[in-house]
Amino acid sequence: MSTLLDISMTEMSPVNQASPVPAKMAMPDAQTVTAVTHWTDRLFSFRVTRPQSLRFRSGEFVMIGLMGDPDPKTGKQKPLLRAYSIASPSWDEELEFYSIKVQDGPLTSRLQHIQPGDQIILRPKPVGTLVHDALLPGKRIWFFATGTGFAPFASLLREPETYENYEQVIITHTCRDVAELDYGRTLIEELKADEMMQELIGAENLAKIRYYPTTTREESPKMGRITTLLEDGTVFRDLGIDGISPETDRGMVCGSLDFNTDMKALLEGFGLTEGANSEPAQYVVEKAFVG
């Protein structure tokens, strides 16, 4: 967790004015935006070109951003960077990101206006703990996400290794409203329907996915925080699973700090121990970055 906490961020500090994104900037590590999708007034995803030399493991994150406003005294511009999980899989020729829009956030107040053809900064140094290498072999993998914490799992769900390693792949996603589930729901629907993905991953492997979306502030078929639904056994009843055990189950957690803390306690309660790249174990945790 330490690397994450060092560079984790919130988009809270106000800026006086949101500057438009210049179409072409003389920037180091520039990549070109190829597509932007706005999911809600709080959420958007976008794709950018991938530096040819960039290799990463599905689930990792990189620093991305824009040039900041010129310093009023010196006129110099500094890059404004934030950590973002790469939402696309390691084999994809482009990179995808999933972001919150914070209206007074220094970066996302501007980043939300990017359009195809614009440039962003991308530091090609991927890191992170939500990687298969940090987990010991198991039978079932659980991906637990809230909000934009879905991003690393959008990568891992499109990664063939996920299905080679596990017999079952359970993805839970808790959001405030139904519309905030759209990015994840659409991704899973398209993944299962896409011919190229069926060829790459295999239809029988895609059938391993169990998607468990829940909402907390708007009516939906399954309401409540995933933490509560794990505690009272609802998830296990719904999925027809005995429970979570260190012998069979592995977990990856990505959400707010509070969510991560609560999930850690729950998974430890089920007998799982936290892993890292240097010491694989039974679950791993990472903070969902912006927001």
Ligand code: A2P
């Ligand atoms: P809630 O509506 O009860 O706060 P956010 O949009 O604030 O990032 O939250 C995303 C989702 O994560 C919301 O549904 C929120 O539920 C849920 N959530 C927030 N904190 C926790 C937590 N500690 N444990 C479980 N779910 C949480």
